[in-house]
Amino acid sequence: MTLKNFKVLGILLLLLAVFAVGGKKVSAAVEDRDVQYTIGVVVYNQNSPEMNMFMNYYREYIQQGFPVKFYFSGSINSAEDEINFIRAMKLQGVSGIISFYGQDIQKIVEACDEEEMYYVLGSGSISDEDYDKVKTSPYFLGSVGPDAKADYEAGYNMADYFADADTSSYIVLTGGSSAGNYMHLQRTIGVLEGLAEKEGLTYSEDVEKLASSEKTTVVDAGKDNVSITICPGYMTDPKGINNLKHAFVDRNYDAVLCTFNVDEIMKTITSKEEEQGSNIKVGAVDCFSMENHDEINDNDSFGNPKIDYIAGKYASMGGPAFAILYNAMSGHPEANTDDADSNTVRLYQGFWSASDKDTFNELYGYTQDIYENAYSCADLMKVIKAYSTDTTPDDLKALTEAYTVEDVQKRIEEN
Structure with a gap:
C-alpha cells in the first residue's frame, strides 16, 4: 500500500467512525444490490439548517427514487478537508461528488482529476477567472446555483420590503x-x-x-x-x-x-x-x-x-446538480453540454421569498412533498439520458433555470 493510500485509508476509517458514532451515516434507501451509484456529498457543517435541508432532499427523496446511495462529509473547513474526503470516498467506491463547499476550486479539481472522480458544485457559482482555470477538466462538471446578480437582488428586495414596513x-x-x-x-x-x-x-x-x-x-x-x-x-x-x-x-x-x-x-x-x-x-x-x-x-x-421575511434557497434546488452528475456517471456527459471540448456547464438559479407564514408554508411544502416537489424525480428523469434518451442540454438548462414559484406550480400542474 502506498503512503498516500495508507493516509487516506486512515482518513476513511475516521470519517466512517464519525458517521456511525454521530448518527450521521447514510443508510441505503434501497438494498445495496440495487444501488448502481454511490455519491459523496460535501457539506460544510452538518448542523447547518441549509446543509441539513439539502441532505434531507438527497437522503429522504432522491435516494428513494433513484438507484443511488449518498455519503455525507463531516464539517469541512478548508480545501484540504474537502480533498481528503474526496480521496476517502474514492477508496469507498464512490462514483462522484456533489459539493456545497468548493473553496479553492482549482486545487479540488486537480484532486478529482487525479482520482478520476466526477465533481459538481451543488448550489453555488464560481468566478469567471476560476472557471477558465478548471473548465477543461474531464471530471469537473460545473456549477448550479444563484449568481452574483441573484445575491444582490435578494439583498435589495429585502431592503425594499423593510423600507415599507x-x-x-x-x-x-x-x-x-x-x-x-x-x-x-x-x-x-x-x-x-x-x-x-x-x-x-x-x-x-x-x-x-x-x-x-x-x-x-x-x-x-x-x-x-x-x-x-x-x-x-x-x-x-x-x-x-x-x-x-x-x-x-x-x-x-x-x-x-x-x-x-x-x-x-x-x-x-x-x-x-x-x-x-x-x-x-x-x-x-x-x-x-x-x-x-x-x-x-x-x-x-x-x-x-x-x-418576518425570508429570501433564500430551497431543498430541491440541489436536484439539477444530481442530474448533471448522474448523466456523467452513466456515461452520458453529452446530455449536459454541447461543448465538444468540455464536460462543464454553468447554470443559474435564483431565490424564493416569503413575507408571511402562509406563503412560507406553501413554498416549503413544494420542497418536502413526495408527489408535488419543486424538482421531482420525474422532472429530473426527463433530463437524465439513462431515463430519457432524447434529452438535450437545452432541456437541462430549461429545467434548471425554471426555479421560480410560478415555474414550479406549472410543472406540478402538468405532472
Whole structure:
C-alpha cells in the first residue's frame, strides 16, 4: 500500500467512525444490490439548517427514487478537508461528488482529476477567472446555483420590503463580507443600495467599502430619522457574535437584516426585544429550512412572527446538480453540454421569498412533498439520458433555470 493510500485509508476509517458514532451515516434507501451509484456529498457543517435541508432532499427523496446511495462529509473547513474526503470516498467506491463547499476550486479539481472522480458544485457559482482555470477538466462538471446578480437582488428586495414596513433603525449583519465572501458582499451591497433608494439616503462613503467593513460601523446616511449599523462577522465566530452583542448594547433597533442564516442569533434577538421592550422585525437571505419553518410559524412575546421575511434557497434546488452528475456517471456527459471540448456547464438559479407564514408554508411544502416537489424525480428523469434518451442540454438548462414559484406550480400542474 502506498503512503498516500495508507493516509487516506486512515482518513476513511475516521470519517466512517464519525458517521456511525454521530448518527450521521447514510443508510441505503434501497438494498445495496440495487444501488448502481454511490455519491459523496460535501457539506460544510452538518448542523447547518441549509446543509441539513439539502441532505434531507438527497437522503429522504432522491435516494428513494433513484438507484443511488449518498455519503455525507463531516464539517469541512478548508480545501484540504474537502480533498481528503474526496480521496476517502474514492477508496469507498464512490462514483462522484456533489459539493456545497468548493473553496479553492482549482486545487479540488486537480484532486478529482487525479482520482478520476466526477465533481459538481451543488448550489453555488464560481468566478469567471476560476472557471477558465478548471473548465477543461474531464471530471469537473460545473456549477448550479444563484449568481452574483441573484445575491444582490435578494439583498435589495429585502431592503425594499423593510423600507415599507415602518422601520427606521436598521442593523445589517454582513457575515463574511469583510472576509472575502463574495456572496455575502453582494447581498449587503444590495441591502444598502435598496435602503438608500427607498429611504432617500445619501452615504458619505462608498457602498462597497461600507459593506466590507471589518468593524461595527454606524453609517452616515444623511438623514437623522434613519439609522443603519453595519455589523460584520459570522455568528459562529466569537468575534462576530460579540460584535452583535455590543451593537445591541449601544442602541435599540426595529429591524435586523441578515445576509446569512439567522437561526444562530434568534435567542440573542429575542433577548434584545425583551430588554428594549419592543418588537424587532427580522429578515434574512437564508433558506427554506425546517428550522426557519418553525421560527416563522412561532410568535415572539409581542405576538409577531419571529421571522418576518425570508429570501433564500430551497431543498430541491440541489436536484439539477444530481442530474448533471448522474448523466456523467452513466456515461452520458453529452446530455449536459454541447461543448465538444468540455464536460462543464454553468447554470443559474435564483431565490424564493416569503413575507408571511402562509406563503412560507406553501413554498416549503413544494420542497418536502413526495408527489408535488419543486424538482421531482420525474422532472429530473426527463433530463437524465439513462431515463430519457432524447434529452438535450437545452432541456437541462430549461429545467434548471425554471426555479421560480410560478415555474414550479406549472410543472406540478402538468405532472
